[in-house]
Amino acid sequence: MRIGVVTFPGSLDDRDAMRAIRLAGGEPVALWHGNHDLDGVEAIVLPGGFSYGDYLRCGAIAARSPIMAEVIDAANSGVPVLGICNGFQILVEAQLLPGGLIRNDHGSFIRRNQRLRVESTDSVFTSGFVQGQEITIPLKNGEGGFIADHETLDRLEGEDLVAFRYLDVNPNGSLRDIAGLRNERGNVVGLMPHPEHAVEPGFGPDTSDAMRSGVDGLTFFTSVLQQSVLK
């Protein structure tokens, strides 16, 4: 399966995302924000970073860049799209996912290995998890506070659209501990933590087995690859 990773000006984790795709068994394809071309990819990752220096609002300018017209069309026609950190902010600004992301309530940038609960396995990027599974992947952001009005929050919970919730601590003031969302169709997933940084033993979070052996992020990518097998 060919999975595109879009590089915007200020993207940082595009190469990490490509590496994660490769380690999961997929073929990563570099895509450029300024092109109106998805190069025939079967899935898309919007990576982390600080696109356009977070000017205007996080993800706001990237959400209006040329390639996003094609990404939005693809998402609406069922192509899997995963937004990680800044990519999640871009998905929200593009209105592919609801709500907004604001500065962490404590005002500081945060970087930690974060425990999460998988709340919904009904998406192409979470289908390989077990409902309620607890995973640990890195989190690093300054503006990761998820907000939405109460009506939207109730709808997200009622329709099982919360994909991940923070465990142990709420690291950024996100309402109802929401770390990530999926859309109704299950082909669009966005989250603030970084699965692509927990895909290879020796380079992931610590586990009880060994230092840096955590590879919980790999399942995001193997899940979407499994979709192409099922098709």
Add this chain to the structure above:
Amino acid sequence: MPTIVVEVMPKAELLDPAGKAVAAALHRLGHSTIGDVRIGKRFELHVSGEVDAELLASVQQLAADMLSNGVIEDVVSVQVSGTGVSGTGVSGTGVAGETR
């Protein structure tokens, strides 16, 4: 060259950590009469030609669609600099989300 000024503020009910940090610094400096501080944005759009109702309407649309995010912010004003002319229905609060 006329200038259209758009002002955007974080929604009143949301925490504004940047404003809170400034308020805390002011309090440390002894400015005890200052309570809360909230930080917003001011856009100055320099436009060519006359500002007519059509242009003002398109800027209002831009303010709602791109310069602000109605989930987290409100457009509090759209005004032509120096004239006191403001867009209809924009002076005030809470219009940003309506066109999204």
